[in-house]
Amino acid sequence: EAGVTQFPSHSVIEKGQTVTLRCDPISGHDNLYWYRRVMGKEIKFLLHFVKESKQDESGMPNNRFLAERTGGTYSTLKVQPAELEDSGVYFCASSLNSGLSTDTQYFGPGTRLTVL
Amino acid sequence: LAKTTQPISMDSYEGQEVNITCSHNNIATNDYITWYQQFPSQGPRFIIQGYKTKVTNEVASLFIPADRKSSTLSLPRVSLSDTAVYYCLVFKGSGGYQKVTFGIGTKLQVIP
Numbered sequence: 001e002a003g004v005t006q007f008p009s010h011s012v013i014e015k016g017q018t019v020t021l022r023c024d025p026i027s028g029h030d031n032l033y034w035y036r037r038v039m040g041k042e043i044k045f046l047l048h049f050v051k052e053s054k055q056d057e058s059g060m061p062n063n064r065f066l067a068e069r070t071g072g073t074y075s076t077l078k079v080q081p082a083e084l085e086d087s088g089v090y091f092c093a094s095s096l097n098s099g100l101s102t103d104t105q106y107f108g109p110g111t112r113l114t115v116l
Numbered sequence: 117l118a119k120t121t122q123p124i125s126m127d128s129y130e131g132q133e134v135n136i137t138c139s140h141n142n143i144a145t146n147d148y149i150t151w152y153q154q155f156p157s158q159g160p161r162f163i164i165q166g167y168k169t170k171v172t173n174e175v176a177s178l179f180i181p182a183d184r185k186s187s188t189l190s191l192p193r194v195s196l197s198d199t200a201v202y203y204c205l206v207f208k209g210s211g212g213y214q215k216v217t218f219g220i221g222t223k224l225q226v227i228p
Contacts, residue, residue, distance in 0.1 A: 004159070033216070043160070043218035091159050093216075104150075105216060107159030 002026070004108035006092050012114045018080040021111045025074070025094030032075050033095075033105060034067060035059075038088035046090075049075060050097065061086075082115045089113070120204045125223040134191040136222050138204030141185050149180060149187045152203040154221070160203060164189070191224075199226045 005024045013019050025032045034046040045059040051072035060067070064083070069075040079086050089110040095103035122138040140149065148167050152160040164171055166178040166187070177190040191198055201221040 035216075035218075042220060045216060093159070104162050104165065106162065107152075109157070109159050112157075 004094050006108040006111050010112045014116050016081045021077045023075045023092030029094035030097035031095040033093040035091040036088050084115050087115045122204050122222045127225045129227050131193050134194050136189045139186045140206050143184050148207045150205045150207050151189045154201045194226050196226050
């Protein structure tokens with residue numbers, strides 16, 4: 001079974017440009033999460049989808065970030081316009097939503113974003 | 117979310133057993149303890165999860181005392197490939213949505 005995949009693995013852009021990150025969750029996983037680690041900091045929650053619906057956007061830093069999950073499958077995270085402080089590693093995770101007491105979150109390899 | 121505290125770093129020689137202890141004093145009744153492992157340039161990888169007493173899988177063991185205010189991840193006979201950052205997390209046991217908060221983790225360095 002394929003794991004969570006993310007594209008691209010690396011992205012280098014200039015300040016003011018737009019970048020779109022993509023996440024493909026494990027097939028059948030209703031929950032999809034985005035996280036971010038900026039240099040030297042902890043991994044921070046950004047937002048959570050259940051299928052195509054945004055369940056929690058409390059971690060999104062500002063309105064330059066837009067996440068979508070049309071059709072409840074893959075998700076995109078767009079940063080427009082990118083700023084220097086957006087540099088970091090963006091992780092995507094998915095979980096089953098089986099109704100059990102806890103669902104394990106499976107993480108992708110991350111996308112390393114560098115804003116120059 | 118229950119806050120967790122764990123050592124920032126640990127060193128161990130190859131072949132030794134490594135125990136990483138995490139404290140979670142304000143863990144709630146329905147919360148589960150979960151450990152993740154992260155290698156450089158990779159995403160966190162699930163290792164083990166438990167509620168109480170002892171859980172063992174092919175990778176590690178997790179010991180949780182009766183008061184559940186701490187837990188210990190035990191890695192038997194570590195090898196160089198176990199060098200990684202280990203995160204102790206507390207998940208709310210309500211199913212479905214889990215808003216995970218990562219701490220700094222414990223950086224384990226295995227020495228030849």
